[in-house]
Amino acid sequence: MNVSPTLDERFRAAAAAARLLDVAFDVLPDTPVGPLLVGVTDHGVCKISFDPEPERELEVLAQRFGSRVLRSSKPVERVQLELDQYFSGRRTHFDVEPDLRSIADYHRTVLTELAHVEYGHTTTYGTLAALTGNPRAARAIGTVMNRNPVPIVLPCHRVVGASGSLTGYGGGLDRKEWLLRLEGAIL
Amino acid sequence: MIPPFESFYETHRDEIHRFLVRKLGRDRAEDAFQETFLRALRAYPRLEHGAHLRAWVFTIAARIVVDDMRRRRPQGELPELAAEDGLPAFEDLAPLTEDLPPKERAAIVLRYGYDLPYDEIGAAIGSSEQAARQAASAGVRRLRKEQM
Numbered sequence: 138m139n140v141s142p143t144l145d146e147r148f149r150a151a152a153a154a155a156r157l158l159d160v161a162f163d164v165l166p167d168t169p170v171g172p173l174l175v176g177v178t179d180h181g182v183c184k185i186s187f188d189p190e191p192e193r194e195l196e197v198l199a200q201r202f203g204s205r206v207l208r209s210s211k212p213v214e215r216v217q218l219e220l221d222q223y224f225s226g227r228r229t230h231f232d233v234e235p236d237l238r239s240i241a242d243y244h245r246t247v248l249t250e251l252a253h254v255e256y257g258h259t260t261t262y263g264t265l266a267a268l269t270g271n272p273r274a275a276r277a278i279g280t281v282m283n284r285n286p287v288p289i290v291l292p293c294h295r296v297v298g299a300s301g302s303l304t305g306y307g308g309g310l311d312r313k314e315w316l317l318r319l320e321g322a323i324l
Numbered sequence: 325m326i327p328p329f330e331s332f333y334e335t336h337r338d339e340i341h342r343f344l345v346r347k348l349g350r351d352r353a354e355d356a357f358q359e360t361f362l363r364a365l366r367a368y369p370r371l372e373h374g375a376h377l378r379a380w381v382f383t384i385a386a387r388i389v390v391d392d393m394r395r396r397r398p399q400g401e402l403p404e405l406a407a408e409d410g411l412p413a414f415e416d417l418a419p420l421t422e423d424l425p426p427k428e429r430a431a432i433v434l435r436y437g438y439d440l441p442y443d444e445i446g447a448a449i450g451s452s453e454q455a456a457r458q459a460a461s462a463g464v465r466r467l468r469k470e471q472m
Binding site for chain 1: 326327328329330331333337338341342345350354357358361362365366368369371
């Protein structure tokens, strides 16, 4: 006899309540930008993925944060709520902390600077490069944005080319455009 | 490599649940199921490799079955696991241990498949308690060597 959904959920909740998880994750199947995989640790939100392929993602999470990676909806609820509010235009700032412990120093410096770019505004790769100590490193900034572990919460969609072109986005340009429109940064 | 717990759990939850329902009945199996995987979760960071995870989680479940049966017997007498139904634990361990010498194989299966104490294993394989203990640990060493 297979495990009933009730028993399955009960175990997943108990595992989180006993604080035995390195990463709790859930897939939000139906957001305006498609399905999102959200991962959280005791230190904050550590992963947001577009078009998630959980099997592969879980292995990466296990390598970075520890092997006890389990789907468990309760720990993800707060991020989910803030994302819902953001998508419906009722939130312009995330209160959940990003967990950047596993990120290399330079990336963390850039992502921390990125966090200051406000809702509805944009900046450029070159500006971020200058703010983080190397004005010629615009291309490196692009790489950091591309590997941003928590898009939306850390707003890499607000970084555009010097000419104002959207340039690129890890989740695809359509999503970048959609997010910037939501925020009123473009018409 | 140790797989993410999610993959390990998804792979084994149904067979562990079936095993527990057979041993304990549906109601008691529910608590035992949760306890099995919580214990596995606690021990998971200490695992050194991802081989034999199935035998490992069956061992945990078998211990929980024994604990549960002990708690429910007034005199604390040992349940006779080996006399029970369809030999599921043996079937689970059998493929892993096929290449071992027969005594080592039997000792491992009885120890980890049925959670029998070593004196009973000794009686079953026709040797002393001490010899049964040695056969099981020699078998485990050999299995570890084969994985490397």
